[in-house]
Amino acid sequence: xxxxxxxxxxRGIQLTQSPIRSxxxxxxxxxxxxxxxxxxxxxxxxxxxxxxxxxxIRRIENNIIKYGPSEGLPSLREKVxxxxxxxxxxxxxxxxxxxxxxxxxILFTLFSCCDEHDEIIIxxxxxxxxxxxxxxxxxxxxxxxxSLESKFALPEPDxxxxxxxxxxxxxxxxxxxxxxxxxxxxxxxxxxxxxVEKHNLFxxxxxxxxxxxxxxxxxxxxxxxxxxxHVVVIDSISKVFSSCGARVGFLITRNRDIQRTVNKYAQxxxxxxxxxxxxxxxxxxxxxxxxxxxxxxxRLRREVLYNGLQAIPGIKSYRPAAAFYNMISLPFxxxxxxxxxxxxxxxxxxxxxxxxxxxxxxxxxNMGQSxxxxxxxxxxxxxxxSLELLQIAVxxxxxx
Amino acid sequence: xxxxxxxxxxRGIQLTQSPIRSxxxxxxxxxxxxxxxxxxxxxxxxxxxxxxxxxxIRRIENNIIKYGPSEGLPSLREKVxxxxxxxxxxxxxxxxxxxxxxxxxILFTLFSCCDEHDEIIIxxxxxxxxxxxxxxxxxxxxxxxxSLESKFALPEPDxxxxxxxxxxxxxxxxxxxxxxxxxxxxxxxxxxxxxVEKHNLFxxxxxxxxxxxxxxxxxxxxxxxxxxxHVVVIDSISKVFSSCGARVGFLITRNRDIQRTVNKYAQxxxxxxxxxxxxxxxxxxxxxxxxxxxxxxxRLRREVLYNGLQAIPGIKSYRPAAAFYNMISLPFxxxxxxxxxxxxxxxxxxxxxxxxxxxxxxxxxNMGQSxxxxxxxxxxxxxxxSLELLQIAVxxxxxx
Numbered sequence: 001x002x003x004x005x006x007x008x009x010x011r012g013i014q015l016t017q018s019p020i021r022s023x024x025x026x027x028x029x030x031x032x033x034x035x036x037x038x039x040x041x042x043x044x045x046x047x048x049x050x051x052x053x054x055x056x057i058r059r060i061e062n063n064i065i066k067y068g069p070s071e072g073l074p075s076l077r078e079k080v081x082x083x084x085x086x087x088x089x090x091x092x093x094x095x096x097x098x099x100x101x102x103x104x105x106i107l108f109t110l111f112s113c114c115d116e117h118d119e120i121i122i123x124x125x126x127x128x129x130x131x132x133x134x135x136x137x138x139x140x141x142x143x144x145x146x147s148l149e150s151k152f153a154l155p156e157p158d159x160x161x162x163x164x165x166x167x168x169x170x171x172x173x174x175x176x177x178x179x180x181x182x183x184x185x186x187x188x189x190x191x192x193x194x195x196v197e198k199h200n201l202f203x204x205x206x207x208x209x210x211x212x213x214x215x216x217x218x219x220x221x222x223x224x225x226x227x228x229x230h231v232v233v234i235d236s237i238s239k240v241f242s243s244c245g246a247r248v249g250f251l252i253t254r255n256r257d258i259q260r261t262v263n264k265y266a267q268x269x270x271x272x273x274x275x276x277x278x279x280x281x282x283x284x285x286x287x288x289x290x291x292x293x294x295x296x297x298x299r300l301r302r303e304v305l306y307n308g309l310q311a312i313p314g315i316k317s318y319r320p321a322a323a324f325y326n327m328i329s330l331p332f333x334x335x336x337x338x339x340x341x342x343x344x345x346x347x348x349x350x351x352x353x354x355x356x357x358x359x360x361x362x363x364x365x366n367m368g369q370s371x372x373x374x375x376x377x378x379x380x381x382x383x384x385x386s387l388e389l390l391q392i393a394v395x396x397x398x399x400x
Numbered sequence: 401x402x403x404x405x406x407x408x409x410x411r412g413i414q415l416t417q418s419p420i421r422s423x424x425x426x427x428x429x430x431x432x433x434x435x436x437x438x439x440x441x442x443x444x445x446x447x448x449x450x451x452x453x454x455x456x457i458r459r460i461e462n463n464i465i466k467y468g469p470s471e472g473l474p475s476l477r478e479k480v481x482x483x484x485x486x487x488x489x490x491x492x493x494x495x496x497x498x499x500x501x502x503x504x505x506i507l508f509t510l511f512s513c514c515d516e517h518d519e520i521i522i523x524x525x526x527x528x529x530x531x532x533x534x535x536x537x538x539x540x541x542x543x544x545x546x547s548l549e550s551k552f553a554l555p556e557p558d559x560x561x562x563x564x565x566x567x568x569x570x571x572x573x574x575x576x577x578x579x580x581x582x583x584x585x586x587x588x589x590x591x592x593x594x595x596v597e598k599h600n601l602f603x604x605x606x607x608x609x610x611x612x613x614x615x616x617x618x619x620x621x622x623x624x625x626x627x628x629x630h631v632v633v634i635d636s637i638s639k640v641f642s643s644c645g646a647r648v649g650f651l652i653t654r655n656r657d658i659q660r661t662v663n664k665y666a667q668x669x670x671x672x673x674x675x676x677x678x679x680x681x682x683x684x685x686x687x688x689x690x691x692x693x694x695x696x697x698x699r700l701r702r703e704v705l706y707n708g709l710q711a712i713p714g715i716k717s718y719r720p721a722a723a724f725y726n727m728i729s730l731p732f733x734x735x736x737x738x739x740x741x742x743x744x745x746x747x748x749x750x751x752x753x754x755x756x757x758x759x760x761x762x763x764x765x766n767m768g769q770s771x772x773x774x775x776x777x778x779x780x781x782x783x784x785x786s787l788e789l790l791q792i793a794v795x796x797x798x799x800x
Binding site: 004006007008009010011012013015017018021042044045046047048049051053054057058059060062063064065066067068100101103104111112113114115116118129132133136138169200201202229230242243244245246247255257258260261264265267268269270271272273274275276279 | 404406407408409410411412413415417418421442444445446447448449451454457458459460462463464465466467468500501503504511512513514515516518529532533536538569600601602629630642643644645646647655657658660661664665667668669670671672673674675676679
């Protein structure tokens with residue numbers, strides 16, 4: 001008898017990997033070969049975590065690290081509710097669930113709002129892991145394309161309406177946007193809320209980059225209290241407070257049915273990480289000054305990046321309004337090959353750069369293939385040098 | 401036009417809540433009424449977390465709490481691999497994935513090993529949250545019943561084989577057992593491995609209570625290297641190191657296909673909590689002495705509990721071999737009503753006890769209805785008083 005090999009699940013095979021991850025072996029080899037790699041590819045901020053938050057951890061007094069409440073520490077939920085006053089959003093702590101990063105908040109949202117084979121409409125390009133979260137929760141993504149030429153502006157409401165089917169359950173936005181750095185206006189959000197109210201859908205908005213808006217004011221979708229039952233917001237301390245490893249996010253909704261359901265998923269995994277929550281509390285205690293400084297730093301880098309990119313012949317870009325990402329168009333048909341070449345073959349004074357290939361942020365195949373995402377989470381000096389390297393590399397690659 | 405109410409998902413509605421949680425409002429009211437409640441209902445150990453682990457957190461030196469590797473900190477994975485030598489299990493750090501608690505390890509296992517509508521066979525009674533994890537991953541549970549009369553002994557291999565269908569993908573055990581405190585022997589595990597090899601299934605074993613075996617030696621299923629491709633083990637620091645709130649668990653497998661798949665699910669949620677991992681490392685540095693002391697404390701309590709229960713007329717029990725749980729049979733047909741009565745109506749010197757109703761640990765309906773689970777995670781004095789209260793309450797309830 002020939003034994004069949006015991007295999008992993010089909011869904012496990014089908015789960016796609018982050019496009020950012022696929023270049024990692026190339027980066028490792030570049031480093032092994034002595035090259036310095038400037039990481040423009042990942043959204044890991046280089047700005048220090050609020051020192052008060054680290055200090056709070058150092059002063060921890062528990063003698064048992066116990067299970068906490070499934071919905072998160074009451075003291076943290078209160079502080080987050082208070083924090084939202086910054087955006088003229090008035091929340092009750094019960095509206096706020098602490099999750100294990102925004103990742104878990106997204107999963108809880110999809111499981112709580114959508115059944116298997118339900119559809120969610122998402123403007124593309126979008127954060128690539130949405131594909132994995134939708135796959136895990138058996139939800140189908142219906143992408144609505146936006147373009148670099150229009151700075152990835154939100155499509156008109158009727159373009160969303162045209163995609164609505166009986167299986168549509170939600171419109172899902174990332175505002176401000178990763179990977180685009182776009183910012184949606186109050187009026188645009190109001191119009192989309194009209195669409196979700198008309199068709200009885202949820203409007204799910206990932207607002208984890210909300211604090212970094214450089215030109216216009218940010219509008220949280222939670223501002224529109226009239227449409228509360230339709231709204232779910234994803235939030236996190238990861239980017240705002242440079243605390244990605246703490247794994248503390250939030251799911252915020254005033255919809256009682258969704259609250260009750262999220263609570264069940266939350267109870268199932270017992271509780272969010274206690275130590276991260278302790279840190280998070282301190283972050284919100286010292287939010288205002290810290291955030292202002294971080295934002296000014298990113299604003300400065302945005303200018304460095306924008307000016308640097310404008311000076312490189314062949315690259316098309318725009319001034320991103322928010323977050324710390326920028327999609328750019330390269331003068332090549334296959335940016336993935338270019339990104340690999342940057343790591344494998346290119347170097348200048350033993351340095352190179354790592355970008356995130358653009359097509360991984362699109363759900364449609366054959367889109368964004370000449371694009372790449374740049375994250376400006378390295379300091380001005382490194383960013384300037386990275387732009388030099390990009391210019392030299394683009395010039396050189398053209399001739400290959 | 402009458403607007404349809406925007407509702408949560410059907411799967412969210414269907415997700416069952418933990419049976420332990422349903423009594424919480426009763427407990428809250430009892431406390432509001434000034435009653436002291438001895439919690440025999442939850443598996444939150446009262447033993448202090450290793451002080452060295454708390455101390456390690458107090459000495460944290462990071463200035464940014466960054467994303468770590470998706471599969472966990474390399475230093476922690478090495479320590480866990482070393483720790484397993486205690487059980488004559490030899491692991492490579494690559495076999496070990498750090499997860500956000502055992503909860504996430506179970507979800508990753510089900511998603512990686514099983515497709516939707518695949519079946520897993522689990523001896524019941526079992527940890528009630530398995531139902532929620534299976535529901536979330538759309539896996540069907542096929543329970544195989546065990547009985548209090550036989551101290552919840554593992555059914556014979558042919559009883560498992562009789563339940564295998566073309567959709568069966570795994571046998572899932574909790575060893576040592578929650579809620580039963582049973583311990584499966586090396587020979588029993590060997591026989592079950594024969595079954596999974598014959599039918600090309602996975603053997604998934606939740607071993608989070610492995611350190612607390614009071615009579616016989618524990619055998620990890622990882623010992624059987626010949627069947628490595630079939631084995632996935634769930635582990636956690638929560639119970640062993642009294643660190644439930646740290647949210648650090650482990651998924652261990654030598655099956656490369658499963659490793660690759662788990663890695664994808666791990667990447668999707670970016671990384672496990674950094675601070676919990678730092679704590680966990682210190683736990684494993686000081687494992688041996690700490691665990692020995694904790695085990696002696698639980699062993700003592702087991703005797704107190706066993707002797708106390710034997711002395712209560714009408715209660716049937718047995719001496720649990722491991723973990724810190726005991727299922728008991730009450731002389732009433734509906735233990736849930738009794739548990740509610742304990743909180744709502746009973747008191748003795750303004751004290752009462754809280755138990756976990758037994759039927760919630762059974763997948764079959766109408767089973768375990770006269771049973772309840774006791775967790776011995778309170779100290780000897782409190783346990784003794786709790787047993788007094790139980791005796792008085794049983795006597796009183798009989799006459800109602």
